[in-house]
Amino acid sequence: MASGTCFIQSSSLSYALLPFLYRRTTLLSTNLRQLHSFSSKSLTTKSPLMKVFAQARRFSPKQVEIASTDDILFESPLKIVKYPDPILRAGNKRIGTFDENLKKLVFEMFDIMYKTDGIGLSAPQVGMNIRLMVFNPAGERGVGEEIVLINPRVQKYSRKMVLFDEGCLSFPGIYAGVQRPESVKVDAQDITGENFSVDLSRLPARVFQHEFDHLQGTLFFDRMTEEVVDSIREELQALEKKYEDRTGFPSPEKIGTSKARKVVTGFGRS
Ligand SMILES: CSCC[C@H](NC=O)C(=O)N[C@@H](C)C(=O)N[C@@H](CO)C(=O)O
Numbered sequence: 001m002a003s004g005t006c007f008i009q010s011s012s013l014s015y016a017l018l019p020f021l022y023r024r025t026t027l028l029s030t031n032l033r034q035l036h037s038f039s040s041k042s043l044t045t046k047s048p049l050m051k052v053f054a055q056a057r058r059f060s061p062k063q064v065e066i067a068s069t070d071d072i073l074f075e076s077p078l079k080i081v082k083y084p085d086p087i088l089r090a091g092n093k094r095i096g097t098f099d100e101n102l103k104k105l106v107f108e109m110f111d112i113m114y115k116t117d118g119i120g121l122s123a124p125q126v127g128m129n130i131r132l133m134v135f136n137p138a139g140e141r142g143v144g145e146e147i148v149l150i151n152p153r154v155q156k157y158s159r160k161m162v163l164f165d166e167g168c169l170s171f172p173g174i175y176a177g178v179q180r181p182e183s184v185k186v187d188a189q190d191i192t193g194e195n196f197s198v199d200l201s202r203l204p205a206r207v208f209q210h211e212f213d214h215l216q217g218t219l220f221f222d223r224m225t226e227e228v229v230d231s232i233r234e235e236l237q238a239l240e241k242k243y244e245d246r247t248g249f250p251s252p253e254k255i256g257t258s259k260a261r262k263v264v265t266g267f268g269r270s
Pocket residue numbers: 117118119120121122139165166167168169170206207210
């Protein structure tokens with residue numbers, strides 16, 4: 001999609017746009033009905049207004065903003081952003097420009113990943129709110145395979161879930177159990193902008209999912225059960241305190257002792 005295109009979230013559609021949207025979704029639904037023989041049940045909704053919203057949600061492409069050149073500018077050397085910095089919770093823009101600057105960023109991300117004993121790294125973890133991740137499950141330059149995924153989307157994931165003790169470079173020294181699907185099928189773009197698909201399982205699937213979560217603003221403890229969070233609660237609070245001491249601002253989030261925390265499941269939209 002062209003840079004500068006204005007996207008509108010279906011959830012925030014103004015009523016002024018409804019007539020236009022209704023025409024568009026009606027056309028789309030007619031075409032899709034012919035193409036895919038939708039069941040009458042899937043097209044039945046309770047009111048015309050609900051129908052417009054339901055169809056808009058089903059047919060509209062994902063409305064993630066495209067990064068500008070400024071969004072991809074970075075300062076060397078890169079530094080790892082630590083919890084609870086709000087950068088880790090911010091939205092991440094899709095990348096539309098595949099140039100030398102992007103290649104340099106990827107090289108420097110691998111560099112800091114290896115230096116900090118990582119096996120994967122997402123752009124928001126180095127302060128860049130864009131949809132880019134790098135990983136190498138071998139964790140060493142020149143060993144294993146370096147994988148770069150730009151604007152990744154999860155196509156499929158296995159029902160089989162696996163529990164594994166994960167660590168995150170944004171939570172130094174903290175490890176705890178996270179359940180994730182054993183394998184995933186991913187669509188993405190490479191460093192030249194070329195589309196590709198890849199099937200990942202075991203550790204590569206785990207690292208991909210951990211980094212993909214970062215691109216969605218999800219952190220590994222969001223997926224942990226309350227019992228598991230209890231085992232690292234004090235360490236999380238220590239990071240929150242460190243952030244407050246360093247910045248002079250209150251921590252933007254607190255793990256506290258609340259039981260209201262909702263464990264994240266699934267992948268959300270990308
Ligand atoms: C298992 S997914 C972990 C991915 C994570 N990426 C970014 O936060 C990461 O690299 N975490 C490291 C702490 C890590 O897992 N390092 C390896 C190799 O040293 C380890 O076994 O601790």
